Ligand code: HEM
């Protein structure tokens with residue numbers, strides 16, 4: 001039998017894929033997948049189908065083919081690499097960005113159907129020094145982005161200096177980040193190598209962080225053991241009305257996307273910034289063995305509970321949800337895995353009828369970060385929304401760490417959350433949540449204390465050493481006035497940066513020319 005010549009074969013393949021996907025993107029389409037690169041845990045609100053999103057976006061006038069894929073997707077990645085780089089040859093970088101990288105950038109639309117997903121999704125975002133390196137001097141109207149994270153890490157985020165920061169984040173040399181997501185690390189590494197070859201030495205690596213979903217039944221759970229990614233807002237123009245889950249906030253697109261409805265500076269942004277979003281990145285180390293020991297040592301003393309159950313209850317009250325994700329506002333004393341697995345019920349609560357701490361402490365992480373119905377109506381804070389799109393990083397706790405109750409100092413055993421938050425206004429979004437709520441000892445009542453999971457006392461920002469005791473009230477359901485002193489930081493900031501994730505058309509018409 002005579003075989004097809006390689007070139008005939010290639011032409012058949014090329015024409016097949018070109019016709020199947022011509023409406024998405026013409027050139028250099030890669031082989032397609034048969035399984036989704038995204039996770040779909042039943043606890044989280046589902047993504048819209050491509051058809052649902054097409055109809056939702058057409059009524060809101062959003063172009064989902066122009067919006068980078070990560071922004072509206074949330075915590076649904078299996079493996080995700082963050083590759084932080086500095087641009088060393090701007091002319092080459094810009095040329096390659098337009099000629100070869102742009103066609104690798106994955107849009108929102110592409111992620112919504114397996115048939116249009118690439119093997120590895122690629123997104124790119126730039127810091128303010130990165131935009132300058134590309135010769136972009138337009139004012140994006142976000143002073144927090146403009147100044148960079150190093151400049152407000154102490155004053156706004158209460159980091160105890162930069163002593164624990166990854167060296168590459170100390171300074172302003174991170175110009176951008178590639179986000180590469182797939183179902184295997186091999187795929188991610190192959191795409192990274194491809195990008196580095198294309199860019200031909202025009203960037204240098206500053207830092208990389210490999211994120212991966214935790215294994216087995218811990219998939220979707222962060223390293224303290226709690227299911228994550230339940231409560232992200234639905235976005236008008238993306239989430240179809242029928243898919244909004246009870247209790248889920250619905251926000252106008254401009255809270256996430258520059259230049260869209262209800263963006264605070266909708267009409268003042270440079271035109272090319274439309275449909276971009278600010279990406280806050282924080283590498284947050286989690287000291288899981290220390291957290292677990294703290295729970296054991298301060299297990300709540302309840303009449304009908306073992307000390308292990310008392311420790312679980314304390315953990316649930318620190319987060320505001322059980323490890324399963326069931327909200328303690330709905331099931332305050334005992335976990336409810338059936339409720340947890342039902343995304344029609346597991347986010348359906350607010351605190352307007354829970355004015356004391358019998359069910360949920362005022363200091364609980366989810367109440368600090370989203371005080372649903374506290375202080376007034378449920379829509380009291382229309383601008384204080386972020387979409388969380390991070391992923392855990394690092395290995396499971398080892399037996400040796402478990403036995404010693406302490407995190408190893410071996411850098412290869414560091415674990416935590418590669419925290420990503422999107423919003424159109426960093427001051428109103430991430431910074432507001434961190435500074436005005438999480439770290440504010442008087443939010444939302446005097447004497448509440450900081451968020452016990454991630455908070456650092458902002459009153460002393462810059463002067464507190466790491467592990468300065470943090471006083472938190474309300475954790476004991478039997479005695480709301482009792483306080484617990486937490487003498488250890490469960491979460492250690494390893495630094496980060498503020499980025500802008502531009503639209504595909506901005507890359508094509510402005511950033512690459
Ligand atoms: C290592 C650090 C962190 C851990 C382990 C963590 C863990 C969690 C968990 C388990 C949930 C509940 C799941 C859910 O509702 O989706 C949650 C919710 C949330 N977190 Fe965090 N988080 C961390 C950092 C942050 C930071 C830095 C912020 C922002 C400043 C933040 C903001 C939020 C918000 C807004 C929610 C949703 C609250 C709601 O709407 O009910 N988190 N987090």
Ligand SMILES: *[C@@H]1O[C@H](CO)[C@@H](O)[C@H](O)[C@H]1NC(C)=O
Nearest residue numbers: 063064065066067503504505
């Ligand atoms: C939507 O964005 C894509 C990608 O930039 C672009 O090719 C297309 O023309 C845009 N569609 C409209 C209607 O503007």
Ligand SMILES: *[C@@H]1O[C@H](CO)[C@@H](O)[C@H](O)[C@H]1NC(C)=O
Nearest residue numbers: 092096197198199200201202
């Ligand atoms: C890569 O850079 C080298 C040296 O700067 C240059 O000679 C070569 O042509 C470039 N290759 C491509 C594919 O652009």
Ligand SMILES: *[C@@H]1O[C@H](CO)[C@@H](O)[C@H](O)[C@H]1NC(C)=O
Nearest residue numbers: 250251252261262379382383
């Ligand atoms: C969006 O902006 C309009 C006009 O400024 C305002 O009336 C409306 O309340 C805003 N919507 C939300 C959800 O903030």
Ligand SMILES: *[C@@H]1O[C@H](CO)[C@@H](O)[C@H](O)[C@H]1NC(C)=O
Nearest residue numbers: 302303304305306309333334
């Ligand atoms: C302990 O008692 C409370 C109240 O009587 C009950 O709601 C809860 O389920 C019990 N907890 C356990 C672990 O049995």
Ligand SMILES: *[C@@H]1O[C@H](CO)[C@@H](O)[C@H](O)[C@H]1NC(C)=O
Nearest residue numbers: 353354355356357358359480
């Ligand atoms: C907390 O509020 C609930 C419902 O409003 C009430 O039944 C309970 O007695 C209150 N607990 C305390 C300690 O005030």
Ligand SMILES: *[C@@H]1O[C@H](CO)[C@@H](O)[C@H](O)[C@H]1NC(C)=O
Nearest residue numbers: 293294296297402403404405
């Ligand atoms: C670890 O902490 C637990 C709970 O406090 C304690 O029982 C155990 O003895 C500790 N182990 C070591 C090696 O300190």
Ligand SMILES: *[C@@H]1O[C@H](CO)[C@@H](O)[C@H](O)[C@H]1NC(C)=O
Nearest residue numbers: 476478479480481482483484
């Ligand atoms: C509640 O805690 C406060 C502060 O620790 C303490 O003074 C008070 O005696 C406690 N009340 C009860 C009933 O245990």
